Amino acid sequence: MDLTFDEHEAAFRDELRAWLEVNRPGPEPAGEDARWAWRMDWHRRLASGRWAGVHWPVEYGGRGATYTQSAIFFEELGRAGAPLPGDALGLLLAGPTLMAWGSEELRQRLLPTILAGSEPWCQGFSEPDAGSDLAALRTKATRDGDEWVIEGQKVWTSNAQYAKWCMLIARTGSDSPKKHHGLTYFVMDMEQPGLQIRPLRQITGESEFNELFIEGARVPHDHVVGGVGNGWKVTLTTLMNERAGLGFFLQVRLRQQVDALAAEAAARGLLDDPRVADRLGDLHMRAEAIRLTAYRGLTSTEKHGQPGPEGSVTKWMWSEASQELAQLAVDVLGPDALVEGTAWAHELLRSRGNSIEGGTTEVLKNIVAERVLGLPRR
Numbered sequence: 001m002d003l004t005f006d007e008h009e010a011a012f013r014d015e016l017r018a019w020l021e022v023n024r025p026g027p028e029p030a031g032e033d034a035r036w037a038w039r040m041d042w043h044r045r046l047a048s049g050r051w052a053g054v055h056w057p058v059e060y061g062g063r064g065a066t067y068t069q070s071a072i073f074f075e076e077l078g079r080a081g082a083p084l085p086g087d088a089l090g091l092l093l094a095g096p097t098l099m100a101w102g103s104e105e106l107r108q109r110l111l112p113t114i115l116a117g118s119e120p121w122c123q124g125f126s127e128p129d130a131g132s133d134l135a136a137l138r139t140k141a142t143r144d145g146d147e148w149v150i151e152g153q154k155v156w157t158s159n160a161q162y163a164k165w166c167m168l169i170a171r172t173g174s175d176s177p178k179k180h181h182g183l184t185y186f187v188m189d190m191e192q193p194g195l196q197i198r199p200l201r202q203i204t205g206e207s208e209f210n211e212l213f214i215e216g217a218r219v220p221h222d223h224v225v226g227g228v229g230n231g232w233k234v235t236l237t238t239l240m241n242e243r244a245g246l247g248f249f250l251q252v253r254l255r256q257q258v259d260a261l262a263a264e265a266a267a268r269g270l271l272d273d274p275r276v277a278d279r280l281g282d283l284h285m286r287a288e289a290i291r292l293t294a295y296r297g298l299t300s301t302e303k304h305g306q307p308g309p310e311g312s313v314t315k316w317m318w319s320e321a322s323q324e325l326a327q328l329a330v331d332v333l334g335p336d337a338l339v340e341g342t343a344w345a346h347e348l349l350r351s352r353g354n355s356i357e358g359g360t361t362e363v364l365k366n367i368v369a370e371r372v373l374g375l376p377r378r
């Protein structure tokens with residue numbers, strides 16, 4: 001990817017910089033509901049300036065930004081210390097999946113609300129016995145006239161308590177011995193009686209994710225994405241967008257956190273301690289490597305239209321760096337980093353999940369080995 005800006009790209013950067021200057025959000029509030037509201041408010045503010053989903057095609061409300069402009073967008077967000085939009089699942093996962101596989105009616109109905117931040121999404125993939133081995137899922141969908149009736153259970157469903165829509169995979173055919181067959185991808189309305197959402201308390205004390213019990217929920221047939229029985233391919237599109245997109249989004253956050261920790265270390269006179277300086281330098285380089293790897297992923301997306309399996313590398317590198325950063329924060333701040341309710345204490349506890357969410361590191365290593373490096377399957 002060539003990161004030398006032409007005059008359009010420089011103008012894009014200047015316009016965004018000027019907008020961010022006057023639209024930067026206030027400080028992040030404490031408390032889960034307040035934080036969600038704050039992030040969605042930021043999402044809507046970005047949308048009002050046409051800055052949500054800059055890379056989306058103009059026909060679906062984006063700016064049709066080039067890949068270099070998308071890179072500029074993330075750079076500038078990081079530079080301004082601004083958070084990521086609230087409905088990342090909609091922008092990064094559901095939107096691109098609908099653009100690749102959804103009917104024109106679904107795209108027209110749903111894409112504008114994703115950009116606007118008016119109807120947030122959740123991802124109903126994992127089940128109690130189907131996480132890494134996702135194709136083992138058992139949630140069942142049965143056709144009933146123009147509708148499908150869904151029965152089953154999902155788990156770890158982030159933001160289900162706030163979501164209007166769910167990307168749901170369910171089994172619609174049970175005869176095939178190959179479990180990847182007979183799966184169908186649905187867009188399920190979360191506001192209906194057949195659903196029970198039970199929050200799961202995490203080590204942070206928050207309940208970011210939930211158990212989702214589905215007992216006779218109904219989905220219209222025209223909310224099937226990519227055709228009946230074709231759900232595995234559609235799911236892979238979502239997963240590849242998740243790994244590549246999240247890696248890209250989160251490298252911005254990592255950069256901000258490395259800078260914040262360096263500032264804390266400087267304030268405590270610890271930059272002269274070679275053990276701290278060494279580890280900060282290492283994290284700085286890793287953040288840069290993740291940034292450049294994410295850019296390389298953009299180039300690959302430009303060539304093939306969709307992100308490829310190499311997005312798994314970014315997500316894996318990010319989760320390791322993020323956990324190392326939280327550990328270093330404890331060493332720099334000492335007991336201050338362990339005070340409940342503080343940002344670093346939250347980070348220390350929350351970052352444990354980074355190597356599990358969106359695909360565990362072990363599974364990502366398998367993908368990189370088999371599908372990027374072409375090593376033989378075990």
Ligand SMILES: Cc1cc2nc3c(=O)[nH]c(=O)nc-3n(C[C@H](O)[C@H](O)[C@H](O)COP(=O)(O)OP(=O)(O)OC[C@H]3O[C@@H](n4cnc5c(N)ncnc54)[C@H](O)[C@@H]3O)c2cc1C
Pocket residue numbers: 122123124125126127128129130131132133155156157158159209353354356357358359360361362363366
């Ligand atoms: C913070 C967070 C948010 C999440 N949000 C969502 C969400 O919104 N929607 C959703 O659907 N899911 C979500 N998940 C679930 C997540 O996708 C799963 O936890 C993940 O895929 C792992 O599945 P599992 O927990 O069943 O573990 P398992 O698959 O049972 O894995 C257990 C262990 O075995 C290892 N393992 C498994 N298979 C292999 C293999 N083939 N080779 C080597 N090692 C292997 C794993 O790496 C892991 O260490 C979330 C998880 C977290 C932590």
